[in-house]
Amino acid sequence: xxxxxxxxxxxxxxxxxxxxxxxxxxxxxxxxxxxxxxxxxxxxxxxxxxxxxxxxxxxxxxxxxxxxxxxxxxxxxxxxxxxxxxxxxxxxxxxxxxxxxxxxxxxxxxxxxxxxxxxxxxxxxxxxxxxxxxxxxxxxxxxxxxxxxxxxxxxxxxxxxxxxxxxxxxxxxxxxxxxxxxxxxxxxxxxxxxxxxxxxxxxxxxxxxxxxxxxxxxxxxxxxxxxxxxxxxxxxxxxxxxxxxxxxxxxxxxxxxxxxxxxxxxxxxxxxxxxxxxxxxxxxxxxxxxxxxxxxxxxxxxxxxxxxxxxxxxxxxxxxxxxxxxxxxxxxxxxxxxxxxxxxxxxxxxxxxxxxxxxxxxxxxxxxxxxxxxxxxxxxxxxxxxxxxxxxxxxxxxxxxxxxxxxxxxxxxxxxxxxxxxxxxxxxxxxxxxxxxxxxxxxxxxxxxxxxxxxxxxxxxxxxxxxxxxxxxxxxxxxxxxxxxxxxxxxxxxxxxxxxxxxxxxxxxxxxxxxxxxxxxxxxxxxxxxxxxx
Amino acid sequence: xxxxxxxxxxxxxxxxxxxxxxxxxxxxxxxxxxxxxxxxxxxxxxxxxxxxxxxxxxxxxxxxxxxxxxxxxxxxxxxxxxxxxxxxxxxxxxxxxxxxxxxxxxxxxxxxxxxxxxxxxxxxxxxxxxxxxxxxxxxxxxxxxxxxxxxxxxxxxxxxxxxxxxxxxxxxxxxxxxxxxxxxxxxxxxxxxxxxxxxxxxxxxxxxxxxxxxxxxxxxxxxxxxxxxxxxxxxxxxxxxxxxxxxxxxxxxxxxxxxxxxxxxxxxxxxxxxxxxxxxxxxxxxxxxxxxxxxxxxxxxxxxxxxxxxxxxxxxxxxxxxxxxxxxxxxxxxxxxxxxxxxxxx
Numbered sequence: 001x002x003x004x005x006x007x008x009x010x011x012x013x014x015x016x017x018x019x020x021x022x023x024x025x026x027x028x029x030x031x032x033x034x035x036x037x038x039x040x041x042x043x044x045x046x047x048x049x050x051x052x053x054x055x056x057x058x059x060x061x062x063x064x065x066x067x068x069x070x071x072x073x074x075x076x077x078x079x080x081x082x083x084x085x086x087x088x089x090x091x092x093x094x095x096x097x098x099x100x101x102x103x104x105x106x107x108x109x110x111x112x113x114x115x116x117x118x119x120x121x122x123x124x125x126x127x128x129x130x131x132x133x134x135x136x137x138x139x140x141x142x143x144x145x146x147x148x149x150x151x152x153x154x155x156x157x158x159x160x161x162x163x164x165x166x167x168x169x170x171x172x173x174x175x176x177x178x179x180x181x182x183x184x185x186x187x188x189x190x191x192x193x194x195x196x197x198x199x200x201x202x203x204x205x206x207x208x209x210x211x212x213x214x215x216x217x218x219x220x221x222x223x224x225x226x227x228x229x230x231x232x233x234x235x236x237x238x239x240x241x242x243x244x245x246x247x248x249x250x251x252x253x254x255x256x257x258x259x260x261x262x263x264x265x266x267x268x269x270x271x272x273x274x275x276x277x278x279x280x281x282x283x284x285x286x287x288x289x290x291x292x293x294x295x296x297x298x299x300x301x302x303x304x305x306x307x308x309x310x311x312x313x314x315x316x317x318x319x320x321x322x323x324x325x326x327x328x329x330x331x332x333x334x335x336x337x338x339x340x341x342x343x344x345x346x347x348x349x350x351x352x353x354x355x356x357x358x359x360x361x362x363x364x365x366x367x368x369x370x371x372x373x374x375x376x377x378x379x380x381x382x383x384x385x386x387x388x389x390x391x392x393x394x395x396x397x398x399x400x401x402x403x404x405x406x407x408x409x410x411x412x413x414x415x416x417x418x419x420x421x422x423x424x425x426x427x428x429x430x431x432x433x434x435x436x437x438x439x440x441x442x443x444x445x446x447x448x449x450x451x452x453x454x455x456x457x458x459x460x461x462x463x464x465x466x467x468x469x470x471x472x473x474x475x476x477x478x479x480x481x482x483x484x485x486x487x488x489x490x491x492x493x494x495x496x497x498x499x500x501x502x503x504x505x506x507x508x509x510x511x512x513x514x515x516x517x518x519x520x521x522x523x524x525x526x527x528x529x530x531x532x533x534x
Numbered sequence: 535x536x537x538x539x540x541x542x543x544x545x546x547x548x549x550x551x552x553x554x555x556x557x558x559x560x561x562x563x564x565x566x567x568x569x570x571x572x573x574x575x576x577x578x579x580x581x582x583x584x585x586x587x588x589x590x591x592x593x594x595x596x597x598x599x600x601x602x603x604x605x606x607x608x609x610x611x612x613x614x615x616x617x618x619x620x621x622x623x624x625x626x627x628x629x630x631x632x633x634x635x636x637x638x639x640x641x642x643x644x645x646x647x648x649x650x651x652x653x654x655x656x657x658x659x660x661x662x663x664x665x666x667x668x669x670x671x672x673x674x675x676x677x678x679x680x681x682x683x684x685x686x687x688x689x690x691x692x693x694x695x696x697x698x699x700x701x702x703x704x705x706x707x708x709x710x711x712x713x714x715x716x717x718x719x720x721x722x723x724x725x726x727x728x729x730x731x732x733x734x735x736x737x738x739x740x741x742x743x744x745x746x747x748x749x750x751x752x753x754x755x756x757x758x759x760x761x762x763x764x765x766x767x768x769x770x771x772x773x774x775x776x777x778x779x780x781x782x783x784x785x786x787x788x789x790x791x792x793x794x795x796x797x798x799x800x801x802x803x804x805x806x807x808x809x810x811x812x813x814x815x816x817x818x819x820x821x822x823x824x825x826x827x828x829x830x831x832x833x834x835x836x837x838x839x840x841x842x843x844x845x846x847x848x849x850x851x852x853x854x855x856x857x858x859x860x861x862x863x864x865x866x867x868x869x870x871x872x873x874x875x876x877x878x879x880x
Contacts, residue, residue, distance in 0.1 A: 006688050006695075466702060504547055512558070516698050521689065522657060 001041045003278045016285050024209025032178055038187035042150040049149040050185050053114050057159040058180040060110030061166040064103055065173035071099040107167045118156045121146050126370035151190035157317050159184055162198045164321050171199055179207055188279040194293040194313035210287025220285030222492055225510055227277030232518030234474040235271035238263050240462035246430050254447025257440045259458050261423040264430055296482045301414035303384050318360050327356035354386050377428035470517055559694035565711040571718040572619035576666030584637040587846050588613035591626040592645030595773035598823040601833040602721035603866050606859050609837035610848030615722030620659040623648040623753040628676035641767045641844050646788050652747025654680045720866050725826055727873040732813035732821030738779025767844050774802035776821030809835045
């Protein structure tokens with residue numbers, strides 16, 4: 001069920017109506033039923049995957065918490081035992097080690113089991129293809145025909161995050177399986193995140209009684225409308241041209257690749273943030289607050305800043321649950337020690353950090369897709385971030401010497417520079433074969449067909465002049481709203497403070513715009529959200 | 535008090551927004567008054583005084599091939615053609631069911647050309663057959679029976695969702711005919727006076743399977759049952775269009791069906807000489823459809839057949855009907871004159 005389908009709109013309206021009709025204490029139960037139903041629409045067997053993850057992680061976390069309780073009680077007992085001090089200490093230590101080992105084993109088992117599910121359904125064919133590449137022709141293994149369960153990359157991370165938090169004793173384990181299952185399968189989140197933490201869901205009132213609030217409903221609807229505007233007016237309109245260029249690597253080279261980098265980067269933003277707006281808006285309608293996933297990322301002045309503003313929940317997940325454990329792991333600690341001894345304190349600190357980052361960006365890349373282009377994309381990000389880190393002292397000296405570089409003009413330059421870098425890296429998102437990407441990148445310098453921008457070439461990619469005008473106007477609105485939110489605050493709050501007539505005209509106008517100009521229905525392909533693929 | 539004010543304000547705003555969207559929808563929907571006019575046929579029926587002796591149902595092979603005016607003027611038969619472009623058999627059933635909510639004719643004439651389609655082939659034709667229907671269980675049934683996989687029921691309920699991007703192609707007629715329409719048929723008959731002889735008519739390619747689909751048969755049974763239930767005689771015909779090719783194997787199935795169910799069946803392709811058809815002068819598109827001359831010859835033949843077989847009363851002399859038909863005849867003749875001038879004919 002696509003977010004932009006009539007069935008989804010109908011589903012949300014009916015569910016919201018029922019949500020405010022049932023007694024508050026049953027609201028979350030209705031959401032769980034709705035979420036399971038939503039998941040069933042994606043394929044009747046897919047629900048088994050999400051239920052398996054929910055059940056194993058819930059039971060595993062509960063057992064881990066129980067183990068910690070037992071550990072504390074037993075240690076308390078041992079400490080009280082009538083034994084000599086050194087024997088007591090040894091007994092406590094031995095018990096602690098054994099219990100920790102058991103818990104670590106259980107934790108690892110649940111973790112690996114769930115990662116294995118993800119690996120099998122998402123990465124089997126990637127591994128098989130690579131093995132086939134090594135085996136050569138004639139000895140090929142057959143690919144598996146496994147359907148990717150909806151949102152598996154997202155809910156698996158969410159479940160693992162929870163498991164780690166319980167294991168680290170950051171949060172208590174949820175006792176009620178059904179509440180936990182709702183956390184994993186809450187339907188707006190399943191498609192493309194944001195990847196929530198359990199305490200965020202709890203604090204966001206996922207399980208709370210949420211009485212009807214006109215503000216919640218109206219703000220939620222406004223956010224959904226804004227998401228539809230981004231998705232249907234901008235992203236899905238652009239996708240016609242983007243898909244044409246991507247679909248024909250022999251015809252569309254050179255200038256078309258520059259065009260693709262720019263258009264795909266805009267499409268990706270409008271598509272993904274539009275989807276997240278719909279997700280957050282649906283939750284808001286139900287009185288539930290989900291964490292924001294974007295903070296106007298294309299205003300970033302560096303790649304580092306970009307990754308603090310783009311897909312915030314994913315970055316936060318990888319930082320919390322992968323970067324920190326890797327950077328504090330035994331091998332990395334040993335490496336840190338060795339590097340400090342060999343290269344000094346400063347350099348010795350950086351090298352292990354780069355190694356940890358490498359692991360994180362490799363994982364980020366492969367999480368986005370089971371193919372080498374995504375891995376290269378992840379490692380490119382890593383390389384640029386590491387080079388920037390190394391050049392940090394040079395930047396500092398530059399800014400010290402040229403104070404004008406702190407001004408608005410330079411900031412805009414830095415934003416454009418970062419945006420262009422992202423456009424370049426996004427090319428790795430578009431094509432699966434690295435050879436194609438390199439060849440197409442080379443063609444930018446050799447094809448010499450820049451006339452395509454002026455001679456009508458880009459007008460033959462499935463977009464008319466009017467489409468370009470609509471995209472341009474849509475982007476102007478998007479930019480205006482983004483600038484306002486970056487400098488002043490929430491546009492919705494600002495509009496809400498205006499007189500009734502103005503508010504009505506603004507939202508009716510936006511609704512009419514989406515209704516008339518949106519790329520949906522006959523003549524347009526129902527376009528899946530890009531991040532739904534990941 | 536304050537709450538009441540909010541409710542009134544909200545309701546008023548909602549009403550205004552709905553009215554605005556309704557206007558927008560009217561503007562964006564195709565008007566079918568020029569160019570492709572076939573989409574206007576179905577709705578025209580509701581403006582008629584519904585007291586017909588004969589109702590035709592079917593596709594272009596009825597609405598271009600029979601002249602109700604000739605049926606009236608020569609035989610006193612008051613008829614109407616509920617035809618639409620590529621009207622599928624399930625649509626014929628529901629359009630008939632819809633018409634029978636208003637009247638009960640003596641005879642229903644169904645052109646069996648659409649038996650070859652077991653399911654809808656084109657969304658555009660679905661739209662042209664369905665959108666003009668007034669809302670009723672028949673329309674709902676018609677939509678559900680017709681929708682292709684990529685169609686949505688809600689887009690029939692709110693056609694603005696289907697036509698939302700027509701703002702790019704709006705013409706002056708979209709504004710002019712937003713609230714009114716102009717008739718484009720004469721009792722459902724779509725007139726063409728020009729002629730293009732039938733030459734080099736292509737032969738049908740052999741088919742793997744000549745059997746009509748089960749869904750098509752199901753709806754033919756439903757049409758038969760509906761007529762039987764209402765005491766209406768059902769006449770099956772195959773109009774004399776030379777193509778799409780009408781296979782003998784298809785014809786045999788229709789003959790068998792008619793025989794087994796006690797129905798009359800006329801294959802006009804077999805009696806073109808008897809009717810007096812001349813494919814050099816009686817078709818306007820090389821044998822696909824009849825022109826005025828062909829349609830009048832067919833109506834003449836059919837009128838005699840209807841009176842003979844079903845004993846239809848000659849209603850000429852009924853002052854009310856005479857008056858109606860006098861007006862219709864004048865419009866019909868005016869259209870002949872207009873088209874003759876348009877095509878440079880005598």
